[in-house]
Amino acid sequence: xxxxxxxxxxxxxxxxxxxxxxxxxxxxxxxxxxxxxxxxxxxxxxxxxxxxxxxxxxxxxxxxxxxxxxxxxxxxxxxxxxxxxxxxxxxxxxxxxxxxxxxxxxxxxxxxxxxxxxxxxxxxxxxxxxxxxxxxxxxxxxxxxxxxxxxxxxxx
Numbered sequence: 001x002x003x004x005x006x007x008x009x010x011x012x013x014x015x016x017x018x019x020x021x022x023x024x025x026x027x028x029x030x031x032x033x034x035x036x037x038x039x040x041x042x043x044x045x046x047x048x049x050x051x052x053x054x055x056x057x058x059x060x061x062x063x064x065x066x067x068x069x070x071x072x073x074x075x076x077x078x079x080x081x082x083x084x085x086x087x088x089x090x091x092x093x094x095x096x097x098x099x100x101x102x103x104x105x106x107x108x109x110x111x112x113x114x115x116x117x118x119x120x121x122x123x124x125x126x127x128x129x130x131x132x133x134x135x136x137x138x139x140x141x142x143x144x145x146x147x148x149x150x151x152x153x154x155x156x
Contacts, residue, residue: 018134036124056084072153121139122136
């Protein structure tokens with residue numbers, strides 16, 4: 001089996017992690033958490049936002065938390081932003097929706113880590129391959145991302 005791109009990127013950085021392959025199709029955050037023997041708050045979603053023409057930012061958010069659009073617009077100093085389309089996600093990240101991870105990207109991308117991600121010692125992120133995740137320590141994710149912007153963006 002080929003290694004997921006996110007795992008390869010972590011190996012290059014000598015960051016410990018493990019690859020988890022789902023045996024069945026996953027349809028919800030709860031299913032993913034149960035299969036990985038984790039809580040939903042340990043599943044980190046990578047969400048791509050379009051802030052301008054050919055200008056994107058990725059936000060990492062823990063499990064069921066939602067990004068506050070108001071907080072994100074304020075933090076970025078943008079009055080308008082949208083979720084990237086499936087086509088934009090594939091074009092910018094090289095990954096399909098549902099498999100997006102913040103590493104192994106074809107080009108550098110600004111990554112914001114919602115502070116709630118760091119509430120968990122161990123997390124899992126998209127691997128770049130469908131039905132596959134990468135499990136690692138949240139502090140190791142910060143190291144891999146080379147000190148990303150950690151911000152309070154979760155809405156209640």
